Amino acid sequence: xxxxxxxxxxxxxxxxxxxxxxxxxxxxxxxxxxxxxxxxxxxxxxxxxxxxxxxxxxxxxxxxxxxxxxxxxxxxxxxxxxxxxxxxxxxxxxxxxxxxxxxxxxxxxxxxxxxxxxxxxxxxxxxxxxxxxxxxxxxxxxxxxxxxxxxxxxxxxxxxxxxxxxxxxxxxxxxxxxxxxxxxxxxxxxxxxxxxxxxxxxxxxxxxxxxxxxxxxxxxxxxxxxxxxxxxxxxxxxxxxxxxxxxxxxxxxxxxxxxxxxxxxxxxxxxxxxxxxxxxxxxxxxxxxxxxxxxxxxxxxxx
Amino acid sequence: xxxxxxxxxxxxxxxxxxxxxxxxxxxxxxxxxxxxxxxxxxxxxxxxxxxxxxxxxxxxxxxxxxxxxxxxxxxxxxxxxxxxxxxxxxxxxxxxxxxxxxxxxxxxxxxxxxxxxxxxxxxxxxxxxxxxxxxxxxxxxxxxxxxxxxxxxxxxxxxxxxxxxxxxxxxxxxxxxxxxxxxxxxxxxxxxxxxxxxxxxxxxxxxxxxxxxxxxxxxxxxxxxxxxxxxxxxxxxxxxxxxxxxxxxxxxxxxxxxxxxxxxxxxxxxxxxxxxxxxxxxxxxxxxxxxxxxxx
Numbered sequence: 001x002x003x004x005x006x007x008x009x010x011x012x013x014x015x016x017x018x019x020x021x022x023x024x025x026x027x028x029x030x031x032x033x034x035x036x037x038x039x040x041x042x043x044x045x046x047x048x049x050x051x052x053x054x055x056x057x058x059x060x061x062x063x064x065x066x067x068x069x070x071x072x073x074x075x076x077x078x079x080x081x082x083x084x085x086x087x088x089x090x091x092x093x094x095x096x097x098x099x100x101x102x103x104x105x106x107x108x109x110x111x112x113x114x115x116x117x118x119x120x121x122x123x124x125x126x127x128x129x130x131x132x133x134x135x136x137x138x139x140x141x142x143x144x145x146x147x148x149x150x151x152x153x154x155x156x157x158x159x160x161x162x163x164x165x166x167x168x169x170x171x172x173x174x175x176x177x178x179x180x181x182x183x184x185x186x187x188x189x190x191x192x193x194x195x196x197x198x199x200x201x202x203x204x205x206x207x208x209x210x211x212x213x214x215x216x217x218x219x220x221x222x223x224x225x226x227x228x229x230x231x232x233x234x235x236x237x238x239x240x241x242x243x244x245x246x247x248x249x250x251x252x253x254x255x256x257x258x259x260x261x262x263x264x265x266x267x268x269x270x271x272x273x274x275x276x277x278x279x280x281x282x283x284x285x286x287x288x289x290x291x292x293x294x295x296x297x298x299x300x301x302x303x
Numbered sequence: 304x305x306x307x308x309x310x311x312x313x314x315x316x317x318x319x320x321x322x323x324x325x326x327x328x329x330x331x332x333x334x335x336x337x338x339x340x341x342x343x344x345x346x347x348x349x350x351x352x353x354x355x356x357x358x359x360x361x362x363x364x365x366x367x368x369x370x371x372x373x374x375x376x377x378x379x380x381x382x383x384x385x386x387x388x389x390x391x392x393x394x395x396x397x398x399x400x401x402x403x404x405x406x407x408x409x410x411x412x413x414x415x416x417x418x419x420x421x422x423x424x425x426x427x428x429x430x431x432x433x434x435x436x437x438x439x440x441x442x443x444x445x446x447x448x449x450x451x452x453x454x455x456x457x458x459x460x461x462x463x464x465x466x467x468x469x470x471x472x473x474x475x476x477x478x479x480x481x482x483x484x485x486x487x488x489x490x491x492x493x494x495x496x497x498x499x500x501x502x503x504x505x506x507x508x509x510x511x512x513x514x515x516x517x518x519x520x521x522x523x524x525x526x527x528x529x530x531x532x533x534x535x536x537x538x539x540x541x542x543x544x545x546x547x548x549x550x551x552x553x554x555x556x557x558x559x560x561x562x563x564x565x566x567x568x569x570x571x572x573x574x575x576x577x578x579x580x581x582x583x584x585x586x587x588x589x590x591x592x593x594x595x596x597x598x599x
Contacts, residue, residue: 019404019405022399022402022404022405023404023405023406025395025399025404026399026404026405026406026407026409026410027406029395029396029399029410029413029414030406030409030410030413032392032473033410033413033414033416033417033476034413034416036428036429036432036473037416037417037420037428039428039431039432039439040428040431043431051437052436052437053437054437054442054445054453055442055443055445055446056437056439056442112322112323112326113323115316115319115320115323116320116323116324119316119320123316136327137586138583138586139327139331139332139335140331141530141582141583141585141586142331142335142579142582142583143533143534143555143575143578143579143582144534145534145536145555145558145559145575145578146334146335146338146558146575146576146578146579147330147331147334147335147338147575148334148562149334149338149341149558149562149568149571149572149575150333150334150337150338150341151330151334152562152563153337153568154334169326170330172326172330173326173327173329173330173331174330174331176323176326176327176330177327177331180323180327204315205315205316206315206316206319209316230419233421234421234422234423236421236422236423236536236537236540237536237537237540237555237559240540241559241563252421252423252424252537255423255424255427256423256540256541259427259430259541264436267431267434267437270427270431271427271428271431274424274427274428275424277421277423277424278419278420278421278424281419281420281421282416282419282420284419285415285418285419286412286415286419289415
């Protein structure tokens with residue numbers, strides 16, 4: 001993440017006052033970006049009684065992990081808080097649901113997406129390919145809510161509403177265009193000479209793909225997988241519309257349900273739940289920041 | 304290099320492509336056609352398939368519906384303001400990253416954070432910050448002596464929309480930063496040097512070198528932000544449910560309530576088609592400004 005070494009960094013020599021001014025601006029930017037999540041973190045380890053104070057305890061006097069224990073119903077869980085926030089009981093299950101949904105979607109997207117992207121990059125003429133790619137991109141610019149009504153009706157008809165299978169199928173269909181878009185760009189940069197040599201030795205196109213191309217496309221598949229996992233994990237509206245009970249709730253829907261009680265919820269508990277839900281994509285984004293940024297730059301990221 | 308016709312597709316490859324084709328057609332192409340078909344049906348009774356052909360009645364009815372006009376206006380206001388905030392803050396942070404400001408290395412990491420937080424968690428986070436009884440925003444303002452008492456930001460007509468916009472813009476910033484930062488870094492240093500030789504000050508350098516060169520990236524960042532903010536749903540659903548009154552009802556939220564709370568699939572489909580059409584228009588603008596090279 002370091003800048004390019006070289007002449008540009010010498011562009012202007014920083015005067016003392018300018019450095020100070022820039023430093024202050026950097027500080028303000030950091031405050032703007034970090035203060036909200038920091039407050040979520042602080043709230044998640046503060047006892048509820050401290051959160052119910054005016055002005056708030058900016059720094060917790062008695063930091064505690066009780067909210068996390070309660071959230072996952074571990075030993076030491078606060079039964080009373082759990083009874084007052086019954087929707088939170090669905091949280092551990094919905095966490096697992098999201099793991100299954102995101103994992104399944106990643107698998108399907110990579111299998112079908114890589115084959116389609118490879119065929120697209122190798123078997124279509126330039127003009128045709130351009131149109132297909134534009135079509136794929138345009139189809140994903142359409143707001144999801146616009147296509148969700150037909151998808152809801154279709155799932156209702158085939159009996160897949162409120163099932164993990166149904167959600168995996170829908171997410172795969174919705175994310176495939178982007179996966180194909182990302183991977184197609186990757187395969188285009190792949191050296192053809194290798195494939196030609198294999199084809200010369202009598203390998204079929206699919207054989208070339210499986211034996212030569214696939215083993216060497218780790219980077220592209222990784223970027224695609226990260227993108228699909230984060231998108232699926234972070235989605236809310238598809239899960240909200242296509243599920244009706246905690247059997248199939250993804251984590252985002254469980255969170256929204258937990259924020260719904262008539263009485264004031266336990267904010268420590270909710271903040272810990274939100275933090276857990278954000279942790280998975282945040283860690284992935286941090287580990288794969290290079291791939292994620294490349295994806296973002298190719299204009300593909302974000303559902 | 305063009306790879307056209309280097310590989311002849313055989314039957315296996317063709318068959319293996321069918322699932323992807325079916326999924327893309329089934330979930331991206333057909334639903335758009337079907338939602339258009341639905342928008343011409345009278346489906347108000349809730350049971351699907353029992354309705355009859357309604358022609359353009361849904362559209363006529365919908366266009367005359369004052370809540371649709373309100374939602375349309377709200378969506379435009381929401382998108383315009385959210386994109387304006389995200390773009391100016393994002394440009395500022397990208398410029399800071401590109402200067403040798405102290406601490407810029409940390410800023411890169413922090414600038415990606417809002418992007419990695421799921422939208423629903425973002426909404427939860429701001430819901431807690433705006434909380435009228437124990438919220439951090441009220442707490443801070445009172446603590447600093449700027450306000451005497453706590454306010455209910457999300458249930459006051461004047462402030463609800465702005466609170467929602469501010470929360471959404473926060474999450475939009477990283478995308479703008481990354482796109483613009485990449486564009487800034489690709490400007491060759493020689494251009495700045497020759498501008499300096501010609502006696503250009505910092506402001507002139509920004510105006511005549513930086514701005515024209517990051518122009519295309521800026522346009523891409525703005526258009527993507529517009530497309531996304533026009534479909535914003537999660538933040539409205541969790542923060543205000545469209546309230547108070549209809550103050551924060553945006554189009555995507557209206558489609559959701561019409562279809563899945565009131566069961567009027569036909570009218571919802573008509574609004575959905577309108578929303579998709581507007582987004583499609585913006586996308587066409589985007590495709591026109593994309594660099595016209597042979598690649599994409």
